[in-house]
Amino acid sequence: MDKDIKFPLKVEELESYIKSKFENNSDEDLMFSIYHHQNKKIAVFGIRYLIDSNNLGSYLLSPLLERQTTWTADALLNELPFENGSSTNNLDDILDKIILGFVYLYIEDEQNVICYSLMQEEERSLxxxxxxxxxxxxxxxxxxxxxxxxxxxxxxxxxxxxxxxxxxxxxxxxxxxxxxxxxxxxxxxxxxxxxxxxxxxxxxxxxxxxxxxxxxxxxxxxxxxxxxxxxxxxxxxxxxxxxxxxxxxxxxxxxxxxxxTFFSFFETTEDTYLEWLQATSLRILRLVSIPLALFLTPLYVAILTYRYELVPSDLIITIGQSRAGVPFPPIIEALLIELMIELLREAGARLPTKIGQTMGIVGGIVIGQASVDAGLTSNVLIIIVAASALASFTTPNYLIGTSFRVIRFPLIILAGLYGLIGLTFGVCLLVIHLLTTESLGRPYLAPLYPLRLQDFKRVFFRVPPSHNYRRASMYRPRQHKRYSKQDASKIRNIKK
Amino acid sequence: MKKILKIVWLLFISFFLISCIQTQAIENIGIINAAGVDGAESETESNLIETTMAVFQFTTEAEENTKTVSGKGTTIKGAVKDAEMSSIYKLVPGKIKLMLFGEVIAEKGFLPFMDTLARDPRVPDLMYIGVAHPNAKEILMIEEENISTDVGQFLHGIIEHHSNDHNIPRKTLQDFLHVYYDIGHDNILPIFEIVNDVPKHSKNALFQGDKVVGELSQEEITLVNMVERTVKDQLLELSIPMGPFAESTEYKENGQQVDEFEVGLNVIKSTSKTKLKDINNLEFTTDIKIQLRLVEQTAEVAFKSQKSIKLLEKEVKKNLENHLDKLLKKTQELEADPFGYGRHYRKTRQGKDLTNDEWREKFPDINVKYNLDIILVRHGAID
Structure with a gap:
């Protein structure tokens, strides 16, 4: 920056200075108008598309040009009908604020420039x-x-x-x-x-x-x-x-x-809107879906590769028959289908909604039906993968669902390579990891560890309002009670 | 970060251990569903045994999943190995549901086989065992069309659905060995034979130790169960003399007079309690409380009054006591104690431990007094 440029200065000097700062930008962007008023030059400048032009015309320019006496900087601040006016004599300030939608007024030879925020914020509606x-x-x-x-x-x-x-x-x-x-x-x-x-x-x-x-x-x-x-x-x-x-x-x-906490990712506000019994059932359903989402496919792989004894006798023929035609070992088969599902999911998320839906249907049919017909997978696995994918969708929060998607793959590989021992090892690692994780320094697995039985009714279940008067203590709130226990269950009927 | 590197390194090394684990992919093994062991009948090869196995094996081409293979050898393991020669997959024992022993082996004593089975961790302890008449191979080789399912499932179903709870003849390997090592108690196993081209559970084998010494009918098994344990939902068929019910009969059967009529009774619940009354004279008492429901009768006897009901209860009691006495005599002659009176004796006796031989000597001399408490709970609606 040129050190010798200082207020007061001529309007032309200011113009050339400002323009030099916006050198390679289009000339249309920078609005720099000079008005002659009562023999004084007044410069009005800002960035064109950031400024609300209606406000500029009716509330700034008209009072500015219609005044009969000469303007001073102080008069501008006092008499123009905006609440956020300020004055500065620092050229750096001008540059900082002009990009935020400020409009500057400068009366030639004055000490200060006056600025108003006329930002026109573009936003989508709620x-x-x-x-x-x-x-x-x-x-x-x-x-x-x-x-x-x-x-x-x-x-x-x-x-x-x-x-x-x-x-x-x-x-x-x-x-x-x-x-x-x-x-x-x-x-x-x-x-x-x-x-x-x-x-x-x-x-x-x-x-x-x-x-x-x-x-x-x-x-x-x-x-x-x-x-x-x-x-x-x-x-x-x-x-x-x-x-x-x-x-x-x-x-x-x-x-x-x-x-x-880990379990807070399975709470939705909807639980509070529903009756406590329904909300509890739904919440338990969501919690049950955690092991389903994580362990169903790995278990299939581990059992079919190493532990046929664990298959119930009535199922063994069904599973054996559907497996007989598949040319891959269970681990490859499972990884293949899981990968397909992930591809489908990712494609659905990236594509525009309308195409995404078609993709989902086409992909579902192709992957489900055709791959069984082609003998690439067993139909039992299709059911298992679909069930675990569904289970991972029940999580109300997208982030934790994504975590599950990622964790499932190493677990499948462990199960395929080392069997149930590998799977158990993976589960142990997962539990250890969860135990050591913290959120803002608070234990992640609360209220299971450290055990807080009192909080179970806020995390795992919902209880009737008269029992629900305490906040979960694991977050250490300053006030534990939300309302008085007695008042919550009172019913007052107005009798004639 | 160092920690993570360590874990990654560990995982990497452990990949070299993968081939140490033996895979048993379900499509590459022959899963034995039912097995049978027969002894050779000829004298020349008396130590040779033959195993027959109903095996699940899954191939794309085959329509049927069950195949029966058999092999010969001097041990079970050897015989299975021999059988594998005619199977495309390795035979695995993890899902055996039922094991049959041919009569030849059963008479020789089959503890050696049982023991090796029990020691093998891959063989399920909860498989049922039975005796095959005349040999296991014949039963396991039965055509699937005759029974419209595989033979393992079929025999398993027979045992499963025809004995409630864990009453005889439902005997797992574990149960058998438990009773075998229980001094003063002998086993009963079901006998299967082929009747009209279909395997049938016709009678039961009474053991002395690990050898078959006699046969018991289904009715006798019910009595053994009633003495030994709690019985629920079991059918009793008895012949009752007509005499006392003459006045309650609604009409005479086409003018024909019968001396006896048959009743079908359902045991709702029976509980028993055995006590050793006199240790020197070996006197036992067994109290059995039986709740009954009348489900069928061949004469048109109307049980309208309490009197006739009491009469029936009395007749049933007399009849059952009679049967129990006969059964005891029979087992005493065979020197096998399926009721487990020896256990009560062993429990009560002080000093030296009882041995099986000692009890075999004493058992024929015991006296049992049966106190039956019969309650006919329902006699009206029959479903």
Missing amino acids: DKSETESVIIGPQLSFTESLKTNLNVMRQILPTADLVIEKIMVGNAIPREVRIIYLKSVANKDDVNTMRQRIEEVDVEELEDSTTLSQYISDSTYSLFPQFYLTELPAHLAYTIKEGKIGVMVENSPNAFIGPS
């Missing part, structure tokens, strides 16, 4: 959630605009207790990060940990909230996600009320929540 689908209850999902998201959160939790802290992350391209929690409930240490971790992130730029969650996760080598990623404001609000801490990042439609 929409139904796509990745986390909800059947009953609020359907709203976050958008890319942090302002809108915060607005939604304040609407859902209209209490002064809600704290939304702001931290800027990124040295080259800074990005706004918000920590959101309930002051009276969230554990203070956890809040401090979260704040410290985010503050200490030393990166040039930040892509998304998911990237941030990877930077601050307890163990980057873990197979499992340590923060619950959600795009549902209702879910974020629910967990915040539990005493957890949410983090939102500008331009990201996802918030992440910590501390999260």
Whole structure:
């Protein structure tokens, strides 16, 4: 930068300076207009497509040009009808803010430039959630605009207790990060940990909230996600009320929540909307699907390769017959079909929705029917793989489902190479890994380890409201009680 | 990171151990479903045995999955090896459901075979065992069309569905050995023979140790069960004299007078308790409480009054006691104790341990007093 350029200066000097900074950009982008008013030159500049042109014309330019007396910088600040005006005499500041949609006014030979934010934010409107689908209850999902998201959160939790802290992350391209929690409930240490971790992130730029969650996760080598990623404001609000801490990042439609336990990935807000008995059944179904998703195919491989004794006698003929025509050993067969399913799943996710659906049907029929007819696989395996794929879809959270997809393959290989011993070894490693994993320094396998029987009724089951008055203690909330036990079960009838 | 490298290194090394594990892929083995062991009948090759096995083997071409193979040898292992010569796959014993021993072996004593089977961890201890008459090969070689399933499944089904709970004749290898080593107790195993081209469980073999000494009918097995353990849902067929029921009969059978009529009774539940009353005179009492349901009768006797019901109970009691006494006599003559009275004796006697030989001497002299408590619970609706 030219050191000798300083305010006050001529409008032309300013123009050439600003334009020199935007050298290779298109001339159309930079708006630099010079007006003659009461024998004074006034420069108005900004970046054309960032500025709301309606506001610029009616609220800035018209009062500016219609005034009968001469303008001064102070008069501009006081008399133009915008709340966010400020003045500066630093040329670096101008460059920093002009790219954020600020409009600058400079009256020739004045000491300061005046700026107003006339940013026209382009954003998509609030929409139904796509990745986390909800059947009953609020359907709203976050958008890319942090302002809108915060607005939604304040609407859902209209209490002064809600704290939304702001931290800027990124040295080259800074990005706004918000920590959101309930002051009276969230554990203070956890809040401090979260704040410290985010503050200490030393990166040039930040892509998304998911990237941030990877930077601050307890163990980057873990197979499992340590923060619950959600795009549902209702879910974020629910967990915040539990005493957890949410983090939102500008331009990201996802918030992440910590501390999260392994089992919290199987909770949905929908469980709270349903009656406790139905919710419990559904939640248990989801928990039962964990071993199904992980171990069904490896078990098939291990038993058929090494331990035929474990096949029930009535099944042995069915399985034996369907296996007889298959030219591969069970491990290759299983890997082949699992790979096909993964290909199908990935293709479905990458393709546009309409083509994706067709792909799913075609792929399903081809893989299922044709490969059995062609003698490439046994039909029993098709059922098993389909069942375990279905089971992995029941997880409400996409991240943990992806973890399961990844873990299944080494388990199949272990089962195929070493049999049940290998599978057991794999399971042991998995359990050890889960035991050592932490989320924000809190044990990942809680409430199983450390054992907290009290929390079972919030994690594994749902209980009637009169028994559900405590928050889960494993997150160490500052307030344990949500409401009084006695009041919850009171029924008051108004009698005539 | 170092830790991960260590694990990766360990995994890599362990890949070299893969070939140490023997695979038993289901499509590359012949899974033995039922097996039979026969002794040679001729004197010249008396130590030779023949095994016959119904084997599942899966090939794309074959329509039937079961194949029967047989081989000869001096040991079971040797005979199986010989049989493998006519099978495309290795024969594995992990899913044997039933093992039959030919009569020749059963009379010689088959403990040597049982013992090796029990010691082999790959042989399931829960397989059923039985005696084949006259030999196992004939039964296992039966044409599948005759029984519309494979023979292993068929024989297994016969035992499974015709004895409730774990009553005789449902005897697994484990049960057999348990009773065998239980001093003062002898085994009973089912006998299979071919009747009208179909294997049938016709009677039962009474053992003394590991040798067959006699045969018991199905009715006698029911009685043994009732003395020894709790019996549920079991049919009893008895002949009852007509005399006492003459006045209750609704109408005379075409003017023909009969002396006896048959009743079918269902034992709802029977429980028993045996006590040694007098150790010196070897006097036992066995209390059996039997709840019965009348399911069939050949005469039109109307059980309308409590009196006639009581009468029937009394007749049943008399009849059963009679049968029990006869059965005891029979077993005493054979010197085999299927009721396990010896166990009660051993339990009560002080001092020296009882031996099987000692009990064989004493068993023919024991006296048992049967106290039957018969309750006819239902006699109306018959399903």
